Amino acid sequence: MPDHVHDDLRVAVVGAGIMGGDHVRRLTHRVSxxxxxxxxxxxxxxxxxxxADAPGARARxxxxxALARDDVDAVVVASPGPFHEETLLVCLEAGLPTLCEKPLTPDxxxxxxxxxxEQKGARPLIQVGFMRRYDAEYxxxxxxxxxxxxxxxxxxHCAHRNCSTPPGYVESMMITDSVVxxxxxVAWLAGEPVTAVEVKKPRRNGRAPQGLHEPQLVLLTTASGVLADVEINVNSGIGYQVTTDAVLESAVASIGRTAGITQWRDGRMVTAEHTTYTTRFQAAYDAEVQQWADATRRGVVDGPTTWDGYRAAAVCVAALEAQATGRRVEVEYIDRPAFYAATDGAA
Known part of the structure; x- marks a missing residue:
């Protein structure tokens, strides 16, 4: 990163699909x-x-x-997960602070x-886009x-429901693209790592594309024994829903229920539901990117780090084995490098 940061953080956005295009508009219109x-x-x-949504920006x-032709202070990575590693290595070589959408890498x-x-440098440069940490209810x-x-x-008790799946969607993506x-x-709320994973497959939804067995129940166990069951349901037909019910010793807390107007008319109760993550979590994405930009200008990472991305990837590896075998699988981690001990990855 240049010694002198321009008054506005100059950002390169990698990937212009749904998420990348959304980040371009966010950085242009809602992030200061x-x-x-x-x-x-x-x-x-x-x-x-x-x-077209970012006056003055150039397509590369x-x-x-982009790094050779434009003055870039920081990077937002919103390309598909399999391309993240190569892009992140370029960012690190250039010493550029980076916000990387999940997953950090597929494995x-x-x-x-x-x-x-990253540890070859003086400090962490990468933040991973686990935007739920920035959602007001979470x-x-x-x-x-x-x-x-x-x-x-x-x-x-967690539920993660999508209306439908796009062409090319495969079973492993239920873990790596959604349950991640x-x-x-779960690790953030519990304040400790996930140590074991199981995947159960109930009766198959007839709406699912051929070859895709869903919904599934993913059971996550943490170090102290907190148990989280995750319903991953990607062809529900009802919209985009993400809910969590937390059972505590003296309370039950619920988040993620649809907010907005409810109407009773013609003998029915009607309320709108989100159909995409870009609207369900818009405020969380806005808060995440604003905080990342502010922290980048201060020269720090104060959100989920590469260590958090690695930890999630390690659980995904175990979950994919559990999904394929039906067995309970213990999660294997390396020891946390001291390089990442200065931050707890909190939002």
Missing amino acids: GARVVSVVEPDADRAARAV GSLPE SHGARRVMDA RELHALVTSGDAGALLAL HEIDA
């Missing part, structure tokens, strides 16, 4: 102190649409091209390579749990 100078996207049509075919081996590269629940006012956390959020959120 930052602006998009480069959109890195090989698809010319996507790149043109994204650049690769991140090295823990890639995450370790990124951690190894924060309120986290505060309740950590306060101890309602006693210890005992269990969590619950994996991070």
Whole structure:
């Protein structure tokens, strides 16, 4: 990162799909102190649409091209997960603070390579986009749990429902693209790592595409014995829903229910439901990116780190084995490097 940061943080956004395009608009219209100078996207049509939302930004075919031709202070990575490792290594080589959408990498081996590269520098540079830590209700629940006012956390009931799946969706993506959020959120809420995973497969939804067995129940056990059951249901047909019920020693707390107007008419009760994560978590994404931009200007990472990304990836590896075998699988971690001990990854 240059010694002198421009008055506005100059950001390159890598990827101009749904998430990347959303981040371009967010940085342009809702985040202060930052602006998009480069959109890195090989698809010319996507790149043109994204650049149209960011006056003054340039479309580039690769991140090295953007770094060579534009003045860039920081990077937002919103490309598909399999491309993250290569992009992050370029960012680290250039010494650029980076916000990387989940997953950090698809597996823990890639995450370790990124951690190894990051530790060659003076300080952490990467924040992982676990945006639920920035959602107002998740924060309120986290505060309740950590306060101890309602006693210890005992269990969590979680639901993660999508309306439908896009072409090319495969069973492993239920873990790596969806449940990875619950994996991070459960560890964050419990204040300790997930140590074991099981996956149960109830009766198959006939709406699911051929070859996809869902919904599934993913059971996460933490170090002290907190048990979280996650219903992952990706062809529900009802919209986009993410809910959590926390069972504590002297209370039950619930978050994520649909907010907004409810109507009773024509003999029915009607309320709207979200259909995409970009609206369900818009405020959380806005808060996340604003806080990241502010922290980047101060020269720190104060959100989920590469270590948090590695930890989630390690659980995903175990969960994929459990999904394939039906067995309970223990999660294996390396020891936390001292490099990441200065931050607890809190939002």
